[in-house]
Amino acid sequence: MAGIWVHGEIAGDGSLTKLSTEVATLARAVAEQLGGTEVTGVVIGSDPAAPAGELAGFVPKVLAVTEPTTADHAAGMIVAQRLAALIEAHDPDIVMTGAGPEGRDVAGALSALTGWGVLANATAVRGEDGSPVATHSVFGGKLITESGFAGGKGIVTVRPNSVTPEPAGSAGTVEEATATGELQQPVVPVVDRLEAETKAAQIDDARIIVAGGRGVGGPDGFGLIQELADALGGAVGATRAAVDSGWIPYSQQIGQTGKIVKPQLYLAMGVSGAIQHKVGMQTASTIIAVNRDPDAPIAEFADMIVIGDLVEVGNALLAELRARSG
Amino acid sequence: MRIVVLTKPVPDPASGGERLLPDGRLDRANSPAVVNGNDEYVLEKALKLIEAAGDGEVILLTMAPDSAPETMRKALAMGATRGVLVTDPQIAGSDTVATTRVLAAALKTLEFDLVFAGVDTSDGTAGVVAPGVAALNGLPYLSYAASIDPDEGARTVRVKRITADGYDVLEAPMPALISGTQALGEPRYPSLKGIMAARSKEITTVSLADLDIDPGSVGLDGATTKVVDSRRPEARGATTVVREAPDEAARQIVALLAERRLI
Numbered sequence: 001m002a003g004i005w006v007h008g009e010i011a012g013d014g015s016l017t018k019l020s021t022e023v024a025t026l027a028r029a030v031a032e033q034l035g036g037t038e039v040t041g042v043v044i045g046s047d048p049a050a051p052a053g054e055l056a057g058f059v060p061k062v063l064a065v066t067e068p069t070t071a072d073h074a075a076g077m078i079v080a081q082r083l084a085a086l087i088e089a090h091d092p093d094i095v096m097t098g099a100g101p102e103g104r105d106v107a108g109a110l111s112a113l114t115g116w117g118v119l120a121n122a123t124a125v126r127g128e129d130g131s132p133v134a135t136h137s138v139f140g141g142k143l144i145t146e147s148g149f150a151g152g153k154g155i156v157t158v159r160p161n162s163v164t165p166e167p168a169g170s171a172g173t174v175e176e177a178t179a180t181g182e183l184q185q186p187v188v189p190v191v192d193r194l195e196a197e198t199k200a201a202q203i204d205d206a207r208i209i210v211a212g213g214r215g216v217g218g219p220d221g222f223g224l225i226q227e228l229a230d231a232l233g234g235a236v237g238a239t240r241a242a243v244d245s246g247w248i249p250y251s252q253q254i255g256q257t258g259k260i261v262k263p264q265l266y267l268a269m270g271v272s273g274a275i276q277h278k279v280g281m282q283t284a285s286t287i288i289a290v291n292r293d294p295d296a297p298i299a300e301f302a303d304m305i306v307i308g309d310l311v312e313v314g315n316a317l318l319a320e321l322r323a324r325s326g
Numbered sequence: 327m328r329i330v331v332l333t334k335p336v337p338d339p340a341s342g343g344e345r346l347l348p349d350g351r352l353d354r355a356n357s358p359a360v361v362n363g364n365d366e367y368v369l370e371k372a373l374k375l376i377e378a379a380g381d382g383e384v385i386l387l388t389m390a391p392d393s394a395p396e397t398m399r400k401a402l403a404m405g406a407t408r409g410v411l412v413t414d415p416q417i418a419g420s421d422t423v424a425t426t427r428v429l430a431a432a433l434k435t436l437e438f439d440l441v442f443a444g445v446d447t448s449d450g451t452a453g454v455v456a457p458g459v460a461a462l463n464g465l466p467y468l469s470y471a472a473s474i475d476p477d478e479g480a481r482t483v484r485v486k487r488i489t490a491d492g493y494d495v496l497e498a499p500m501p502a503l504i505s506g507t508q509a510l511g512e513p514r515y516p517s518l519k520g521i522m523a524a525r526s527k528e529i530t531t532v533s534l535a536d537l538d539i540d541p542g543s544v545g546l547d548g549a550t551t552k553v554v555d556s557r558r559p560e561a562r563g564a565t566t567v568v569r570e571a572p573d574e575a576a577r578q579i580v581a582l583l584a585e586r587r588l589i
Contacts, residue, residue: 012491074487074496076457077467099453101470101488104446108454111423112430112461117550118422120452133554139337139344139449146555147350154550157452186466188502192495194486202490208588232589240508250472250509251488256339256448257363257508265588275340279448286586287562288579294567304566304582306575316576324580324589 003090004031004132007083007097007106008043008055008062010075016043016051018205019098021165023158024058026125027096028168033127041172042086044079044179046071056172058165063177074188076105082179084113094132096125099157100204107155109185117154119147123162123262123283132156140256140279160205161262200252201235208234208265211254211281214241215270215291215310222248224314225269231321237261239277255280270310273298290314327382327478329372330436331406332429332443332456335359335390335397339448349546350553351419352449359397364444366401366513368506371474372442373405373514379478383407385436389417389428395529402524403516409529410436416534419546422450426458428544431537433463440483441503445470456505466498472509476500 006024009017024041031037041055041062052064063086069078083095083106095110097103099121111118119125122134133148134156203209210229212222222236229236236252243253254261255277266284271277273289273296281287282301289302290313299305306313337344337357344357361369369384376382386401386409388394398409412432420428433441446453460467468485472493476483481500486493488507516524534541542548566582568575583589 012489074468074494076469077461080457080461101445104453105457105467105469108422108426108452108457109461109467111454112426112458115423115550118452118454119551120422120450120454137559138451140339141559142342142344143346144557144559145346145350145553147551147553150550150552157454185461185464186498188466188468188496188498190494191484191497193489193491194493194495196492204490232583243508244512250507253508257367260451265583265586275342279339286582286588288582290575299565299567301562302565303563304568304579306568306579308569308572308575312572313575313579316572317579320573320576320580321589 003038003040003092004094004096005092006039006041006055006059007095007103008041008051009098009102010043010045010051014047014050016054017098018165019100019160020055021058022160022163023096023098024055025165026158026163028059030125030127030132034130040092042083044070044082052174056174057167059168060172062172062174064174065177065179067179069183069187072190074190076102077109077185078183078187080106080109080113081183081185083110085179085181086177087114093153094156096156096158099159103157107157111155117149119149119154119156122156122158125156125158137283140275141282159260159262196249196251198249200249203235203237203252203254203259203261206235206261206263208232209237209261209263210234210267210269211237211239211271212242212269213239213271216242216247219247224311227318228267228314231318234265239271268298268302269314271298272296273301327376327379327476328385328438329375329382330385330387330433330438330441331365331369331372332441333365333369333386333388333398333401334362334447335388335394336362336447336449346553346556349419350556354391354393359393361397361401362444362447364446364507367508367510368442368444369401369404369406370513371506371510375476385410385438387429387432387436388412389425391418398529399524400516402527403520404514405520408527410532411529412532412537414534414541416541416545419549420544421549421551422452422454422458423550424544424548426455426462428537428539429455430459430462431539432532433459439500440476441465441501443503443505445505445507456503460503466502468496468498468502469505471504471506474504474506474510
């Protein structure tokens, strides 16, 4: 097999995303299982040197492609076109990217441009009989499927927090590569960038999430949720009910029409665990719930449920955590 | 203004009956279909825009088995003008590549100013079909919309795209394809009047032959990916139920966190 490519995604501050380091770590493991296939990172952007350097800490070789257009245009479609051109020139078999918004945009457009299939939202990937096999959680986690490519080549998108990023034993090299020629797809200008109203820690790849649901009772109740998150070094998440009530922004919503997360710890405060929320968090390693209702659905899949008032238990927990760290 | 909304019937996430047939396709008989959740948000936005404009059409475009009209009626009851259903015995088992190709071809037969799609569907959650359709048809692509503001006079559309740090405000000429999120706003419930009206709304059926698509390139025969195994997830361990007073309960939580090296 002619190689696995890792698409290195560039964050808003110009650095490599953590998700890309996870994808790179996974790609190395798959390559080893396939008998030493070459792994190459590809970073495409207006200033690719720094993120390419970071990615080289994880894979033996990185192609850094300068594409000025992405500085002030929506990047996904542009990156996909450059990747498609590079694929034609270099002939890799597999492209792996993150299953976040940019990775999905890139994967979708790249798939259409190349005709390659997509193994979407892989939670694990292994190399078997010469090609990758991806594990997915589908239908909101009710089913685990494993799938592969029918024709050998394809694109894999990887869910955040599927692996712990581990740098390679020795740093790789960065090579400048060019992908020029006119962009065939329309470019979409970014006319303004707006900061989020509230600077909440991102839940996408958080190791610890403290989530509040309807039981939190109001925006003030989220103060306690935030304090618990701060004490645990985590991020604040929420159910759709809390978001719909305007207590917390949509960016923090976990579930079917929000984000799907896989933290080490999910502390659910006043969260009933309805199916639409469960699909977004059930793969968390440890789930602890605090709820008044012993019959809440979350009691069926939490590791521990504390039956009680979330303000009382939350404050007691806060005191306990602070005593411990103090 | 004309807005096409890509809508997909998906197994009801609340049904719990989803399972695969031996060939890897969804066993549709075992789970009732509903309109995909994210599609309802963009449909609601399309309806609001047409209402604000005073005239226009919201056209549903669906690729699905021939049982889909039942699900499409619910979206028509919300207020969509008419539906176009691409259905063919050969499309069963189509992967995202084939779905993208079929929807892109069907879209070429329609006149529109904007195309809306949900950012993903609750069944496969790949989120790759909308960008693929945009790429195949050369449409400006604006994704993860929290707001959509068309300017009919200027023939442009502005979208607030959700990013990790906030929003990117994107602007493109129409026609354009936009994928949207729940942040667009709560979908309406169909009114009784809407439900009655939906019964007589037109759903046009289109076949692969109508779109000049080789049946061998779609469905299970044309699939670029294959499911090799499917199983129920391993059950989580037993749940520890703590009924002690808050102070003692908090100590037990901390003990578990310490045991699992989370603090």
